[in-house]
Amino acid sequence: MFKFNFHDPDETDGSAVSDGTRQEGNNASTGPSQWLTANEIFPSSELIERYKSVCTFPCGKYHLKHIPFDEAMKDLSEITTGEFIAEAELLHSDLLPGKYEGGLKIWECTRDLADFMIREGIDLTGKHVLDLGCGTGLLGILAMHLGAESVHFQDYNASVIRAATIPNVMLNTSQLRQDGTMPSARFFSGDWKDFADLFSTELLANNKYDCILTSETIYNPDSHQKLLSVFNACLGTCGVMYPLKLYL
16 A cells, blocks of 8 residues: 655655545445544643654744654554554554544645645634644644634544644643643544534534634545534534645
8 A cells, every 4th residue: 555655845854744645444434333432632731841853834934833743653652542543554554444534644735725824815813713633733723823813623533632733732832821721722532423512512502613624634435424514513604614635
């Protein structure tokens, strides 16, 4: 099984950048009997203190800091829930359906959508934003730079949120409170359908998102209906969605 796994010449070495084609494990079209439930993940200063190296993701005048792929993988080797990610790497696969959804990679579509936001002068001042299938969280971090009042980050794997998303957000902001919360960011893991249900019943159903950012999230037809359920449940009446999928 072949997959591209290259470094962008404009990006500091150390991060894995993949093209728009996700390489799936066996039986990718058949979902698991039980998907991961949605949960909120809370930040902690301990999630960033362990990292020594930092990479840079250039977006116009912004230079977003992020944890190198190898550093995140090393950290995950000590976490039981990270074993699926290690398994995917051993299989040279970008995902294991229902187990790992490729969140540690920086997908080419992420750069394409970030470039679009910069090129089109997207203004998110005062907006409530969801970075759906956030992975490393770079689009949500860019949204913060573009004026978003708050950004919620969602990815399938809690281990990705802890090992990559939260540390990356913390590298780009100093808003961590003593109680472990961040006034402009919240983090969620789990299946999209479950996240939509959680949003509708327990979160901000009366304060829906003004903008949803999502890239490389339609690769699995089995998840299309779940993706639509998030859009229907979470996007405000006058909200804007920026989805992106690269077709070769």
